[in-house]
Amino acid sequence: NAGVTQTPKFQVLKTGQSMTLQCAQDMNHNSMYWYRQDPGMGLRLIYYSASEGTTDKGEVPNGYNVSRLNKREFSLRLESAAPSQTSVYFCASSAARGAGELFFGEGSRLTVL
Amino acid sequence: GQQLNQSPQSMFIQEGEDVSMNCTSSSIFNTWLWYKQDPGEGPVLLIALYKAGELTSNGRLTAQFGITRKDSFLNISASIPSDVGIYFCAGLIYGNKLVFGAGTILRVKS
Numbered sequence: 001n002a003g004v005t006q007t008p009k010f011q012v013l014k015t016g017q018s019m020t021l022q023c024a025q026d027m028n029h030n031s032m033y034w035y036r037q038d039p040g041m042g043l044r045l046i047y048y049s050a051s052e053g054t055t056d057k058g059e060v061p062n063g064y065n066v067s068r069l070n071k072r073e074f075s076l077r078l079e080s081a082a083p084s085q086t087s088v089y090f091c092a093s094s095a096a097r098g099a100g101e102l103f104f105g106e107g108s109r110l111t112v113l
Numbered sequence: 114g115q116q117l118n119q120s121p122q123s124m125f126i127q128e129g130e131d132v133s134m135n136c137t138s139s140s141i142f143n144t145w146l147w148y149k150q151d152p153g154e155g156p157v158l159l160i161a162l163y164k165a166g167e168l169t170s171n172g173r174l175t176a177q178f179g180i181t182r183k184d185s186f187l188n189i190s191a192s193i194p195s196d197v198g199i200y201f202c203a204g205l206i207y208g209n210k211l212v213f214g215a216g217t218i219l220r221v222k223s
Contacts, residue, residue, distance in 0.1 A: 004155070035213075042119075042201060042213040043156070090155050100144045100205040104155030 002026050004105035006091050012111045013081045021076040021108050023091030031094045032074035033058075033102065034066060036087040043090065049074055081112045116140075119202050119214030125222045126196065132189040134217045136202030142212075144205035145178050145185035150216075151198045159200075160187070197221055 004025045013019055025032065030051045035043040035058075045058030049068040063085060065077045074093075078085055088109050092102040119136045126132055136145070144163050148156035160171050162178035162185060169176055173190045185202055202214040 040122075040215055042117075042215040044213070045211070092155070100146050100203065100211050101158055101161055102148075102156075102211070104157070106153070106155050 004091055004093055004103055006089075006105035006108050008108060009106065010109050012113065013078075014113050015082060017081050017112075018077065018079050019081065019110075020078075021089055021091070021110075022073070023075065023105060024073045025091075025093040025103070026072065027093060027095075027103065028071070029093035029095050029103070030071070031096065032068065033092040033094075034064075034074070034076045035090045035092065036060065037090060037107070038087050046076065046089075078110075081110075083112045086110060086112045117202055117204055117212055117214035119217055121217060122215070123218035123220065125220050126192045127222045128193060130192050132192050132196070132219065133186065134200060134202075135184060135186045136204070136214050137184040138204060138212075139183065140204070140206060141182045142204035142206050143182075145176070146203040146205070146211075147174075147176050147185070147187050148201045148203060148213075149198050150201065156199075156201055192219075194221055 007022045033048040034046040044060050047066040049055045052071045055066050067075045088107045090107050091105045094102050117138050146161045147159045150156040160176040165182045167178040175188045177186045197219050199216045201216045
């Protein structure tokens, strides 16, 4: 069972470059999320999508955009990458908004030089 | 915003020892959850708690939802080497906002 799949797993960017992180889930979940993980800071929510066609800002949305392409896919875009966006990014999904029971992907490690 | 204070930040375990960690907040949460993250992987849900005072077990893991709804505890009994990793508490507030603690790193004593 694939669960939540993220691509790419690793990426190195130069400051100012753009890129998109892709996420797909095969569990027919309604809600999807993007988190970033930094040492000593736990997981911080960037954006979430409660259902297909809706997106909302989380705790740290600045510098990011998202697209809920369909029920399965939720992408995260960095339009102009900055060194402060060096992090590990996790996509997650849940059956219902507010359930708290999230299924995470394996993560995408991004380095911005 | 809401913050979760998770302690300890890190700890060393010896096989067979019992382990305890906790999470506290100044805010009230409706649900408490505990996740574990292995190196190079995403977090995986261990236990979810839905009612104040609830005590729930999952194998060697036991977690409690504090009576005040502002804290939660996780205990691991008779630890084994595969218990190493990062443990995160998370609290759900207002039905849609999940806040994570900074994590407790479990390492093996050498």
